[in-house]
Amino acid sequence: NMKFATRMERMQASEIRELLKLTAQPDIISFAGGLPAPELFPVEEIAKVSHDLVLKEGRQLLQYATTEGRPSLRAKIAKRMADKYHTNVDPDDILITTGSQQCLDFAGKLFLDPGDVVLCESPSYLGALNAFNAYQPKFVEVPTDNGGLIPEELDKILETTPNCKFIYVIPDFQNPTGRTWSMERRQKFMEVVNKHNLPVLEDNPYGELRYEGTILPSLKSMDTKGLVMFLGTFSKIFCPGLRLGWIAAEHSLLSEFVKIKQSADLHTSNFDQGVADAYMEQYDLDEHVKEIVALYKHRRDLILESMEKYFPAGTEWTHPEGGLFLWLTFPEGVSARKVFNKCIEMKVAGVIGDAFYPNQKTDRSMRINYSNMPDDRIVEGIQRMAKAIKECM
Numbered sequence: 001n002m003k004f005a006t007r008m009e010r011m012q013a014s015e016i017r018e019l020l021k022l023t024a025q026p027d028i029i030s031f032a033g034g035l036p037a038p039e040l041f042p043v044e045e046i047a048k049v050s051h052d053l054v055l056k057e058g059r060q061l062l063q064y065a066t067t068e069g070r071p072s073l074r075a076k077i078a079k080r081m082a083d084k085y086h087t088n089v090d091p092d093d094i095l096i097t098t099g100s101q102q103c104l105d106f107a108g109k110l111f112l113d114p115g116d117v118v119l120c121e122s123p124s125y126l127g128a129l130n131a132f133n134a135y136q137p138k139f140v141e142v143p144t145d146n147g148g149l150i151p152e153e154l155d156k157i158l159e160t161t162p163n164c165k166f167i168y169v170i171p172d173f174q175n176p177t178g179r180t181w182s183m184e185r186r187q188k189f190m191e192v193v194n195k196h197n198l199p200v201l202e203d204n205p206y207g208e209l210r211y212e213g214t215i216l217p218s219l220k221s222m223d224t225k226g227l228v229m230f231l232g233t234f235s236k237i238f239c240p241g242l243r244l245g246w247i248a249a250e251h252s253l254l255s256e257f258v259k260i261k262q263s264a265d266l267h268t269s270n271f272d273q274g275v276a277d278a279y280m281e282q283y284d285l286d287e288h289v290k291e292i293v294a295l296y297k298h299r300r301d302l303i304l305e306s307m308e309k310y311f312p313a314g315t316e317w318t319h320p321e322g323g324l325f326l327w328l329t330f331p332e333g334v335s336a337r338k339v340f341n342k343c344i345e346m347k348v349a350g351v352i353g354d355a356f357y358p359n360q361k362t363d364r365s366m367r368i369n370y371s372n373m374p375d376d377r378i379v380e381g382i383q384r385m386a387k388a389i390k391e392c393m
């Protein structure tokens with residue numbers, strides 16, 4: 001009977017988290033997680049790089065380091081943002097963080113007092129909603145359609161809602177829907193946030209994993225007022241276990257994040273930063289990303305083809321141009337929860353879509369991950385899921 005802070009009342013083990021445990025049973029074909037394919041981790045290369053690095057600069061590497069991060073890694077990130085995301089930032093305006101997940105927590109810490117409003121896409125990334133939730137905000141969901149967030153709806157909300165502190169968005173291959181915002185949407189969105197001076201947290205963990213179409217400019221690259229904070233990560237292009245992410249923001253805003261970082265953990269693992277940096281010196285990260293893209297594109301194509309073949313009429317799904325996820329919408333009257341339970345009986349799993357809505361529940365959707373399962377399990381899993389949907393109709 002210890003007395004915890006009131007924020008903990010919102011952080012109790014959710015039903016969804018309990019359901020996720022079911023999906024982790026080893027005999028289940030799981031489309032539930034968001035895990036990269038481990039067979040592509042550059043294990044040998046990292047072993048070699050780490051060995052050489054410790055011998056070469058172990059004394060500095062194992063010592064405390066600056067909060068902002070390893071300068072040569074920040075320089076490489078700035079170059080990568082220019083090359084891959086068409087976004088020019090000064091290396092000094094980049095802070096290395098412990099995964100981009102840490103930036104989500106920091107944004108909550110920086111902006112939110114209890115009762116303040118966070119805006120997000122409806123639906124949005126569960127991990128971000130959980131991170132913000134600790135700061136006891138209200139969530140207001142901005143309507144979306146297949147083209148992403150609808151800027152006119154955001155404008156209406158901002159006209160009538162007080163205390164909106166920031167908006168959290170994932171314009172490229174969104175988690176959970178796999179949708180990408182069009183160019184017009186991006187422009188219109190920037191007009192709206194500029195009009196209201198609304199800070200923007202642009203989360204882009206999947207941008208480099210594009211399987212078709214052309215890259216669109218980041219919101220950060222279109223920002224003229226210093227409102228956009230861009231979050232990047234090595235988790236999906238390299239390895240998530242290293243926990244390396246970054247935030248790029250206008251200098252005075254970045255220095256607020258640096259203050260928070262300093263009090264949270266002083267700095268991100270100097271060793272891990274060194275490993276990523278040395279890997280990029282000695283190997284070609286672009287070549288590695290190409291391999292990831294080729295494998296995931298193949299898996300995406302296979303899962304789309306299988307759904308086309310086996311799913312009953314009336315079930316709809318998004319066609320992601322990249323990233324790890326797609327979004328199923330079941331026919332009117334078919335409960336996602338019932339389908340989920342049936343799926344578990346048949347040893348296949350996705351995540352019930354309602355997990356990704358902070359307020360509004362629909363019981364109609366499911367998030368599907370396609371990056372982690374081999375071909376035969378993808379086909380078998382979709383066949384089982386098709387059967388489960390039919391039994392719930």
Ligand code: PMP
Nearest residue numbers: 034099100101125175233235245
């Ligand atoms: N944002 C989004 C949209 C994600 O999907 C994830 C991880 N799945 C993260 C942030 C966190 O990633 P990481 O902390 O590994 O960089």
